[in-house]
Amino acid sequence: QVQLQESGPGLVKPSQTLSLTCSVSGGSISSGDYYWSWIRQPAGKTLEWIGRVSGTGITNYNPSLKSRVTMSADTSKNQFSLTLTSVTAADTAIYYCARDSAVAGHDNWGQGSLVSVSS
Amino acid sequence: SYEVTQPVSVSVALGQTATITCGANSIESKNVHWYQQKPGQAPVLVIYRDNKRPSGTPERFSGSNSGSTATLTISRVQAGDEATYFCQVWDASTGRPFGGGTKLTVL
Numbered sequence: 001q002v003q004l005q006e007s008g009p010g011l012v013k014p015s016q017t018l019s020l021t022c023s024v025s026g027g028s029i030s031s032g033d034y035y036w037s038w039i040r041q042p043a044g045k046t047l048e049w050i051g052r053v054s055g056t057g058i059t060n061y062n063p064s065l066k067s068r069v070t071m072s073a074d075t076s077k078n079q080f081s082l083t084l085t086s087v088t089a090a091d092t093a094i095y096y097c098a099r100d101s102a103v104a105g106h107d108n109w110g111q112g113s114l115v116s117v118s119s
Numbered sequence: 120s121y122e123v124t125q126p127v128s129v130s131v132a133l134g135q136t137a138t139i140t141c142g143a144n145s146i147e148s149k150n151v152h153w154y155q156q157k158p159g160q161a162p163v164l165v166i167y168r169d170n171k172r173p174s175g176t177p178e179r180f181s182g183s184n185s186g187s188t189a190t191l192t193i194s195r196v197q198a199g200d201e202a203t204y205f206c207q208v209w210d211a212s213t214g215r216p217f218g219g220g221t222k223l224t225v226l
């Protein structure tokens with residue numbers, strides 16, 4: 001069973017850059033069968049798909065966040081990462097990493113990492 | 120933006136059938152996935168591609184998608200099914216949006 005674990009700072013100042021890493025165990029991110037996604041959820045609200053990256057570095061981003069998002073994959077560490085620039089309080093949320101099973105949805109999720117944007 | 124609509128809440132008596140809807144423009148032509156989220160936990164995929172069950176999802180869970188509405192049906196509802204359910208429209212051009220979530224209460 002694939003397991004995912006998010007890591008990164010829990011507090012980011014406004015206008016700065018949010019950076020998170022997702023470590024994957026029990027499977028290789030190089031597998032051509034999957035992409036690897038980031039999804040966020042503000043407290044008490046719905047989920048928002050941020051984007052995804054393949055093991056070869058191919059990316060797709062949510063058009064609403066595209067200008068501020070970068071994702072990358074490090075196959076040597078079996079990790080993938082998210083950077084979100086110019087953050088504001090509206091970016092405060094639990095950030096989840098998840099396996100993206102092509103047309104079959106997000107079938108494995110990390111436990112989530114709370115990131116707060118505050119000075 | 121592409122809007123995905125779910126009822127805020129649904130209540131059902133123990134052992135009865137719960138129906139949760141998900142509406143969006145031309146949804147019948149897109150793949151829809153359903154997730155269950157319990158408080159303090161990450162979402163769990165319960166239905167993918169409209170009506171497919173991942174291993175581990177009980178047969179009591181079923182899905183359909185036609186006529187501008189996708190539907191999650193839970194038969195013989197149990198107390199453990201109480202959770203918030205989110206649909207997701209699998210369309211990258213619109214940002215793969217999720218519905219607002221439906222809180223299922225078991226009476």
